[in-house]
Amino acid sequence: MPRPRFAALDERKRVAILDAAAEEFAHRSFEAASTNRIIARAGVSKGALYYYFDDKADLFATVIESAIGRAERAIGGMASFVDAAGFWAALLDLYRRITTFFAGEPNLAGLLKSAFDDAGVGEIVGLHTARLLAAFRDLLGRGVAVGAVRDDLPLELLARVAFAVGDATDRWLLERWDSLEPGEFEAYPERALLLHMRVLAPIELAEKWERQETAS
Amino acid sequence: MPRPRFAALDERKRVAILDAAAEEFAHRSFEAASTNRIIARAGVSKGALYYYFDDKADLFATVIESAIGRAERAIGGMASFVDAAGFWAALLDLYRRITTFFAGEPNLAGLLKSAFDDAGVGEIVGLHTARLLAAFRDLLGRGVAVGAVRDDLPLELLARVAFAVGDATDRWLLERWDSLEPGEFEAYPERALLLHMRVLAPIELAEKWERQETAS
Amino acid sequence: MPRPRFAALDERKRVAILDAAAEEFAHRSFEAASTNRIIARAGVSKGALYYYFDDKADLFATVIESAIGRAERAIGGMASFVDAAGFWAALLDLYRRITTFFAGEPNLAGLLKSAFDDAGVGEIVGLHTARLLAAFRDLLGRGVAVGAVRDDLPLELLARVAFAVGDATDRWLLERWDSLEPGEFEAYPERALLLHMRVLAPIELAEKWERQETAS
Amino acid sequence: MPRPRFAALDERKRVAILDAAAEEFAHRSFEAASTNRIIARAGVSKGALYYYFDDKADLFATVIESAIGRAERAIGGMASFVDAAGFWAALLDLYRRITTFFAGEPNLAGLLKSAFDDAGVGEIVGLHTARLLAAFRDLLGRGVAVGAVRDDLPLELLARVAFAVGDATDRWLLERWDSLEPGEFEAYPERALLLHMRVLAPIELAEKWERQETAS
DNA sequence: TATGAATGAGATTTCATTCAT
DNA sequence: GATGAATGAAATCTCATTCAT
Numbered sequence: 001m002p003r004p005r006f007a008a009l010d011e012r013k014r015v016a017i018l019d020a021a022a023e024e025f026a027h028r029s030f031e032a033a034s035t036n037r038i039i040a041r042a043g044v045s046k047g048a049l050y051y052y053f054d055d056k057a058d059l060f061a062t063v064i065e066s067a068i069g070r071a072e073r074a075i076g077g078m079a080s081f082v083d084a085a086g087f088w089a090a091l092l093d094l095y096r097r098i099t100t101f102f103a104g105e106p107n108l109a110g111l112l113k114s115a116f117d118d119a120g121v122g123e124i125v126g127l128h129t130a131r132l133l134a135a136f137r138d139l140l141g142r143g144v145a146v147g148a149v150r151d152d153l154p155l156e157l158l159a160r161v162a163f164a165v166g167d168a169t170d171r172w173l174l175e176r177w178d179s180l181e182p183g184e185f186e187a188y189p190e191r192a193l194l195l196h197m198r199v200l201a202p203i204e205l206a207e208k209w210e211r212q213e214t215a216s
Numbered sequence: 217m218p219r220p221r222f223a224a225l226d227e228r229k230r231v232a233i234l235d236a237a238a239e240e241f242a243h244r245s246f247e248a249a250s251t252n253r254i255i256a257r258a259g260v261s262k263g264a265l266y267y268y269f270d271d272k273a274d275l276f277a278t279v280i281e282s283a284i285g286r287a288e289r290a291i292g293g294m295a296s297f298v299d300a301a302g303f304w305a306a307l308l309d310l311y312r313r314i315t316t317f318f319a320g321e322p323n324l325a326g327l328l329k330s331a332f333d334d335a336g337v338g339e340i341v342g343l344h345t346a347r348l349l350a351a352f353r354d355l356l357g358r359g360v361a362v363g364a365v366r367d368d369l370p371l372e373l374l375a376r377v378a379f380a381v382g383d384a385t386d387r388w389l390l391e392r393w394d395s396l397e398p399g400e401f402e403a404y405p406e407r408a409l410l411l412h413m414r415v416l417a418p419i420e421l422a423e424k425w426e427r428q429e430t431a432s
Numbered sequence: 433m434p435r436p437r438f439a440a441l442d443e444r445k446r447v448a449i450l451d452a453a454a455e456e457f458a459h460r461s462f463e464a465a466s467t468n469r470i471i472a473r474a475g476v477s478k479g480a481l482y483y484y485f486d487d488k489a490d491l492f493a494t495v496i497e498s499a500i501g502r503a504e505r506a507i508g509g510m511a512s513f514v515d516a517a518g519f520w521a522a523l524l525d526l527y528r529r530i531t532t533f534f535a536g537e538p539n540l541a542g543l544l545k546s547a548f549d550d551a552g553v554g555e556i557v558g559l560h561t562a563r564l565l566a567a568f569r570d571l572l573g574r575g576v577a578v579g580a581v582r583d584d585l586p587l588e589l590l591a592r593v594a595f596a597v598g599d600a601t602d603r604w605l606l607e608r609w610d611s612l613e614p615g616e617f618e619a620y621p622e623r624a625l626l627l628h629m630r631v632l633a634p635i636e637l638a639e640k641w642e643r644q645e646t647a648s
Numbered sequence: 649m650p651r652p653r654f655a656a657l658d659e660r661k662r663v664a665i666l667d668a669a670a671e672e673f674a675h676r677s678f679e680a681a682s683t684n685r686i687i688a689r690a691g692v693s694k695g696a697l698y699y700y701f702d703d704k705a706d707l708f709a710t711v712i713e714s715a716i717g718r719a720e721r722a723i724g725g726m727a728s729f730v731d732a733a734g735f736w737a738a739l740l741d742l743y744r745r746i747t748t749f750f751a752g753e754p755n756l757a758g759l760l761k762s763a764f765d766d767a768g769v770g771e772i773v774g775l776h777t778a779r780l781l782a783a784f785r786d787l788l789g790r791g792v793a794v795g796a797v798r799d800d801l802p803l804e805l806l807a808r809v810a811f812a813v814g815d816a817t818d819r820w821l822l823e824r825w826d827s828l829e830p831g832e833f834e835a836y837p838e839r840a841l842l843l844h845m846r847v848l849a850p851i852e853l854a855e856k857w858e859r860q861e862t863a864s
Numbered sequence: 865t866a867t868g869a870a871t872g873a874g875a876t877t878t879c880a881t882t883c884a885t
Numbered sequence: 886g887a888t889g890a891a892t893g894a895a896a897t898c899t900c901a902t903t904c905a906t
Contacts, residue, residue: 028245029245029333031247032245046873047900048871161411250880252879271881460677461680468899478901479867479868487902589820595816596813597813597847630854639851639852653889693893695891699891872900875900876899880895882890882892
């Protein structure tokens with residue numbers, strides 16, 4: 001946990017440190033990241049970093065927490081639903097918000113990747129990633145209750161696979177970012193959702209849904 | 217590229233270096249990996265490393281190439297096929313071999329992860345991973361030709377997503393390795409294949425296949 | 433010298449600072465001691481230390497002075513005497529008080545050690561330790577006057593040796609502190625005194641005294 | 649333990665490192681000593697030190713071991729003896745050699761001091777100091793056997809006190825080094841021995857011996 | 865009167881790489 | 886052909902001290 005002073009720090013400087021650290025941790029593993037580069041980019045002294053944080057791990061955890069926190073607040077939760085169709089509609093809506101947010105935070109994806117890579121090692125970071133996974137697992141559990149999500153595979157596995165699918169499609173999109181045709185980005189969440197349905201929904205539901213989709 | 221001398225090197229020593237490096241690169245990112253630890257583990261001299269390799273990156277690329285090469289030779293290609301059912305049967309067979317091989321090479325998964333992480337940075341490593349992806353993309357292309365694989369999404373995207381799904385299920389399995397019930401590991405390729413079908417096959421095919429599967 | 437403000441400081445805080453510093457300086461040399469650890473333990477601000485003290489050396493000198501001062505006040509001086517027997521009886525009495533006081537101040541021994549180590553370097557601390565030595569030297573001089581202390585060796589040397597003997601026996605006792613049998617601690621001053629007599633007294637006196645002691 | 653390479657190192661450089669380290673450790677506690685100062689004084693690179701030693705503690709232990717080893721080899725053991733007079737004659741002879749050796753190695757005393765201070769903390773250094781103490785304790789044990797050493801106090805305590813007395817007299821002498829009158833240094837071992845007899849011998853023996861000494 | 869934010873120097877240790885032999 | 890001695894830069898982190906408020 002960062003020392004309380006950090007919260008009281010001048011907004012500009014606080015953001016400068018977190019941004020510089022996010023930039024660094026988004027592009028390098030925790031081990032390979034350099035506090036020297038971070039302070040150089042943030043424009044703070046060597047001592048300052050250790051005045052606000054216990055150590056490198058503390059800074060890392062803080063950056064991850066901040067990123068996840070901002071994401072959660074910005075994206076918000078999933079709308080309530082009472083049947084399978086409602087579940088998938090709500091999930092589509094959620095995906096839209098997620099996509100929009102990630103598009104405006106280029107470091108977020110890399111940051112989450114570093115976080116999940118380090119989750120098995122760093123205790124604090126592990127808690128954050130576990131919480132994120134648990135939230136999604138719960139979501140899937142509620143999907144099962146209304147028949148929107150298959151019940152023949154462990155929720156934990158489904159959650160992990162869904163995360164991976166989302167990550168892979170994100171990256172694919174990101175690499176083509178500059179050569180996207182107009183409208184392609186807007187269509188993305190829907191296409192991503194269909195992929196997720198394939199993985200998560202009972203097969204008949206996915207089949208029915210996709211048939212309708214194609215017809216329209 | 218490692219100097220030609222490396223190929224002529226005593227088998228035992230060559231393997232020792234590659235094994236030690238694989239162990240290191242499997243657990244740490246390229247940047248965070250330490251050549252010091254590698255030579256210590258391999259029991260070779262400092263100079264030896266730089267006598268056989270240009271630098272750390274060269275060693276990394278060689279390790280990746282070697283790992284991928286060994287995997288390809290051990291796993292072999294996919295059997296030929298003439299229709300959709302044949303494609304999936306052949307793919308199942310391929311998965312079985314892949315799973316078996318990965319189970320015997322605990323470093324392989326971590327190594328591939330490091331390789332893909334670094335692919336965007338290191339030129340050589342990028343080529344290897346690109347080749348792997350291309351091979352799988354071609355496979356999918358042949359699947360499309362016989363109607364086994366959907367044609368409504370770019371093959372590149374499908375390949376990436378399939379890799380991600382495979383990776384996620386692998387990891388999930390790996391974490392439960394010690395608490396697996398007997399028979400569970402043997403059943404794994406089939407379950408994994410079903411997940412892949414969901415993503416890769418035309419939806420009607422996936423639905424039909426799964427219905428049969430459940431019936432049996 | 434600490435700023436005058438320090439004397440006017442709230443009792444609780446003044447003691448907190450001195451105690452924390454004593455704890456630190458008792459376990460580490462002056463150079464290795466950390467003002468950061470001191471203020472952390474004392475619960476005072478960084479600035480406070482430098483508001484009350486010139487620098488680390490000033491704090492050290494103050495701690496030493498305070499410790500020595502408290503010891504002197506608590507232990508008191510040696511009773512007056514008119515002959516050799518009186519001298520040694522008075523010294524035994526003094527040792528009893530010293531032992532009792534040291535037993536209740538676990539930091540004192542370590543503190544004095546740090547003080548003597550630093551005495552050659554730090555000017556102020558050197559004065560305090562010199563004063564302590566001088567007091568004991570004077571004591572020995574009065575012992576010489578009544579024939580209780582040998583006159584064939586320089587008083588300065590005798591004082592130093594006596595200090596060393598006391599320190600060694602103290603440490604020896606301290607290490608066995610937890611495994612002491614009942615009564616052993618109470619008997620300690622007398623045994624220590626006999627050792628000191630051996631060193632300090634004319635040999636005939638020491639011999640006579642010990643013969644009586646053994647007889648009783 | 650220093651890496652084997654260190655033993656194979658060029659004599660001049662090996663000595664330069666050990667001397668520089670001895671100089672530093674003789675004047676500062678282990679914690680306060682600076683490897684930076686050591687390499688600066690030795691004229692070796694920063695990496696070199698860690699090429700030869702595991703860490704600071706390893707260097708310290710090596711310096712201590714080297715110093716003790718050289719001292720032991722140079723001073724040699726105590727001559728054999730069959731009665732009390734022989735014991736003290738042999739000890740006097742030993743003291744002479746010790747004094748001579750210490751006089752030529754100005755760092756030795758400070759080094760031993762640092763070693764004993766750190767003995768409770770550093771494992772390796774603890775072994776060396778313990779060995780030294782044990783050797784002296786054994787010596788005293790043999791003295792007890794021939795009636796040269798008192799048997800009414802624990803040997804461990806006697807050894808510690810004797811060390812302390814020796815150290816105090818050494819220091820006292822050292823401080824007066826430059827103002828010593830001719831012959832004073834040569835007379836030192838005898839005076840020191842008398843002090844040790846006072847502490848270590850049965851009182852009658854010490855008394856008899858000193859009476860003779862004075863008569864002569 | 866009192867604070868705590870801030871810092872640059874310096875601590876120990878590891879790094880990838882070079883080069884004389 | 887092969888080595889290991891050697892290095893300076895960089896790593897993370899702590900230091901005693903200053904100063905604006």
